[in-house]
Amino acid sequence: MNEKLLKSAERKEQLLLTALTIPALISVTLIIVIPVGWLFSLSFLGKSGDFSLENYQKMIVYKSYFRVFKTTFNVSFLTTIFCILLGYPLAYFLSQVPKKLVGIFMITVLLPFWTSLLVRTYAWLVLLQKKGMINNFAIDMGIWETPIKLAHNLNGTLVGMIHIMLPFMVLPLYAAMQRIDRQTMQAASNLGATPIQAFWQIFVPLSLPGVAAGSLIVFILCLGFYVTPAVLGGGKVIMVSMQITAILEDQFNWGAASALGVVLLVTTFIFLLLASRFLKLDSIMFGKH
Amino acid sequence: MNWLSKQASDTQITHGQRIWLYFLAAVIMFLLVFPTLIVIPMSFSDSQYLEFPPEKWSIRWYEEYWETPRWINATITSLQVAFFTMLLATPIGTMAAYGLFVSGSKLGRYVFFLLMTPMIIPVILIAIGTFYVFGKVGVVNSIPGLVLAHTVLAVPIVMIIMTSALRTYDLNQELVARSLGASRIRAFFSITLPQIKFSIIISALFAFLTSFDEVIISIFLSGGGNSTLTKQMFNALRDYIDPTIAAISTLMIILSTTLMLGAQYLGKQD
Numbered sequence: 262m263n264e265k266l267l268k269s270a271e272r273k274e275q276l277l278l279t280a281l282t283i284p285a286l287i288s289v290t291l292i293i294v295i296p297v298g299w300l301f302s303l304s305f306l307g308k309s310g311d312f313s314l315e316n317y318q319k320m321i322v323y324k325s326y327f328r329v330f331k332t333t334f335n336v337s338f339l340t341t342i343f344c345i346l347l348g349y350p351l352a353y354f355l356s357q358v359p360k361k362l363v364g365i366f367m368i369t370v371l372l373p374f375w376t377s378l379l380v381r382t383y384a385w386l387v388l389l390q391k392k393g394m395i396n397n398f399a400i401d402m403g404i405w406e407t408p409i410k411l412a413h414n415l416n417g418t419l420v421g422m423i424h425i426m427l428p429f430m431v432l433p434l435y436a437a438m439q440r441i442d443r444q445t446m447q448a449a450s451n452l453g454a455t456p457i458q459a460f461w462q463i464f465v466p467l468s469l470p471g472v473a474a475g476s477l478i479v480f481i482l483c484l485g486f487y488v489t490p491a492v493l494g495g496g497k498v499i500m501v502s503m504q505i506t507a508i509l510e511d512q513f514n515w516g517a518a519s520a521l522g523v524v525l526l527v528t529t530f531i532f533l534l535l536a537s538r539f540l541k542l543d544s545i546m547f548g549k550h
Numbered sequence: 551m552n553w554l555s556k557q558a559s560d561t562q563i564t565h566g567q568r569i570w571l572y573f574l575a576a577v578i579m580f581l582l583v584f585p586t587l588i589v590i591p592m593s594f595s596d597s598q599y600l601e602f603p604p605e606k607w608s609i610r611w612y613e614e615y616w617e618t619p620r621w622i623n624a625t626i627t628s629l630q631v632a633f634f635t636m637l638l639a640t641p642i643g644t645m646a647a648y649g650l651f652v653s654g655s656k657l658g659r660y661v662f663f664l665l666m667t668p669m670i671i672p673v674i675l676i677a678i679g680t681f682y683v684f685g686k687v688g689v690v691n692s693i694p695g696l697v698l699a700h701t702v703l704a705v706p707i708v709m710i711i712m713t714s715a716l717r718t719y720d721l722n723q724e725l726v727a728r729s730l731g732a733s734r735i736r737a738f739f740s741i742t743l744p745q746i747k748f749s750i751i752i753s754a755l756f757a758f759l760t761s762f763d764e765v766i767i768s769i770f771l772s773g774g775g776n777s778t779l780t781k782q783m784f785n786a787l788r789d790y791i792d793p794t795i796a797a798i799s800t801l802m803i804i805l806s807t808t809l810m811l812g813a814q815y816l817g818k819q820d
Contacts, residue, residue: 274734279658281649284642285665285705292702293667296679303682347578354575357559368814369579375756375810376586377763379780379787380799384585386791387592392599394588424585427578446559456563485672488765492787502674502766509678522675533670 297526304519316520326521329504336415336490336500337483340422344479345472347423348430352471355431356438374428382489385421386412389493413495421489429482430475437471438464477536481529501525586803593796600793611797620782621798627772628762628779631693635700635761640754642701643708648738650709651716662709669706673766676702681770691773699767704757711756715749752813759809763802 307313320326355366373381388394389412396408411417441464449459487502499507501521508518554566565572588602593611595604615621646665650658668676680699681690689695719742727737743750768778779798786792 275653275655277734278649278653279655279661282646282658282661282665285646285709286661288638288642288698288702288705289665289668292680292699293671293676296683297671297675299683300675300679347581350571350574351578354571357571364814366575366579369583371810371814372807373582373586375759375806377780377799377802377806379763379765379783380589380802381586383783383787383795383799384589386787387589387600387796388585390599390791392601394602397601424582427582456559456567481670485674487674488784492784502672505674505678515682518678522672522678525672526675529670529672 300515300519300522303515304523306516308516316516317524319517320520320524326504329499329501330524332498333484333500336418336422336486336498337480339419340426340483341476341480343419343423344426344430345476348427348434348475349468349472351427352431352434352438353468355435356441370428370431373424374432378425378488381425382421382492385417385424386492389417389420412493413497415494415498417493417495418490418498421493422483422486425489426479426483429479433475433478434468434471437474438468441467474536477532481532481536484525484529484532589796589799590803593793593800595793595796598793600791600796611793614794615797615801618794621779621794623775624777624779624782627693627776631696631700631768631772631778632758632762634693634697635704636754636758638697638701639704639708639757639760640750643705643753643757644712644750646705647709647712647716651713652721665709666706668702673703677767677770680767684771690771691776693776696768696771696776696778697761699771700761700764701757703764703767704760707756707760708753711749711753712746715746719745748816748819752816755809755813759806763806 304316305312305314307315351370355363355370358366390396391408391410393411395411399405400408411420445463445467446459449463450456454462485502486500487506490498490500491503502525505518505521505525508514508521552566554569555564557563558565558568591604592600592602594607594609595601596606596608596610597604646661650662676699680695684690684692684695721742723741723745724734724737727741728734732740763780764778765780765784768781769784772778772781783795783798786795
C-alpha cells in the first residue's frame, strides 16, 4: 500500500521536474523544429508546387553543386588536420604543466574562444591584406620580395578557420589527456621504456579518443561555416552555407536552397552519430569548468 | 640542480630535453592570442591601412564610429537583443537543466539532446528557416523574433554551465530541507539557489555574449532600423576593409574579455 503511494508520488515528481523543460522545448520547437521541418517539406516541392525530387536531382546533375560540396569537405578536412597538428602539442603541454599554471595558459585558449568570430575573421583580413602586417614583415625579412595576395583565397580562408577552430580541438583533447592515468606512464618508465617510447606507445594511444572527439566536432562545425569563407575567401571559396544564401538571393528558389540545407543537415547528423560514440558535449565547451 | 636537468614528468625526461615542446606550445599560444590582440593597437592608427606599429596614433576611427548613426543604432539594437536574450535564456536554461538533472529520467536524455541541437545544426538552416516562417507570420526585422532565435542558441550554453554546477552541488541538502517541512520550491529558492548563484550569473554573461556576437541569424532576421552591429560589420567587410571596424572590434574584444575574466573570477567563488 505504502509502496504504491510512494511510487505514484515519485512519478508525479518526475513529471513535475520534466515540466520545467517546457519553456525550453517550446522555444526549440518555434525556432528549430518548425522552421527546419518547413524547409524539409519545401525541399520536396517542385516548381509547379507538387511533390517532386527535382531539387535533389539538380544536385546530382549540375557540376556546380558537386564543386560546392567538394570545397566544403576539402576546407573542413584540411582545417581539422591542421587543428590536430597544432592542437595536440598545445594540449599535451597543458596536460604536463603544473596545475597552478594551467589556468594562466588556458586563458590563451579561452580568450580567442570567446572573442567574436567576426572580429577574428576581420583581424586576419587586416593581417593578410596586401599592405598588411604579414606582407610587410616578410618583405622586411627578405622572405619574399613583392606583396603576395594572402587573403581572398583558399589559404586565407584556411588560416582564419584554423585559428577559429583550434580551441574546439584543444579543449576536448586536454580533457582526454587529463583523464589518462599518470601511473601508466610511470609504470612504462619503470619497466625500462624511454620517455619517447612511453609517449608513443602509452600516451598517444590513450589520447586517441580525445583526438577523435576533437576532430569530429571541428569537422562538423566547419561544414556549416559561413562568415569566415565569405569574408576571407573573396568569392573563390564557396561553401554549402554560402551557396544556400546565394540561391536565395539570386534566384529566390526556396526549394533548391532547402534541399541543399537538408543535405547539409543530414551530413552533419551522420558525423554527429559517429561523434556521439566518443564525446560528451559538455566536456567540449569549457574544458575543466 | 639546474631546472633544465630536472625531471619534468612521470618518465625520466628532463625539462631540457623537453624545451622544444615548451617552445612549440609558446608559438601556438602566441598564434592563438596575437591576431585578436593586434587589432587593438591597429585601431589607433591614423592610416587607412591600419599598419602596425602605427606611424601616427589617432582616435579618428573611434570618432568615426561614434559619429555615424548607423553604427550607434546598430550597437543599441545589439545591446537590446543581447540583454533580452540573457533575460530569457538564463531562466529557461536553468529550469531545464535543473529539471533534467534532478529527475534523471530516461526520457530526459532525449530532451537534453533535442535542446542541445542548436549548437550542432548549421546555423544557416536556423537562419533561413526562421526567416521563412517569421516572414509568413510577419515578424521579420523585429527585435522579439531575433531575441527568440538567439535565446534558443544560448539555452544550450546555459544548460551546460548549470548542469556542471549542479553536478558539484550536493542535492541532499534539498532533501534535508524538505524533510524538515519546506516545499520543493522553497527548498530550491532558499537552499539551492544561493549556492549556484554564481553559475547562474556566469551563464547569463555567456548568454549575453552569444547573442551579441551572433552573425548569421542576425543577417537574415534583422534589418532596416533594427540591424544588429554584427550585421552592419559583415556588410561593411564584404565591400572593403573599413578601418572603423577595427575600433568596433577593439570595443567588442574588451567586452568579451571583461565578461570572460569576470566569469573566470566568479567560477572560483561557487
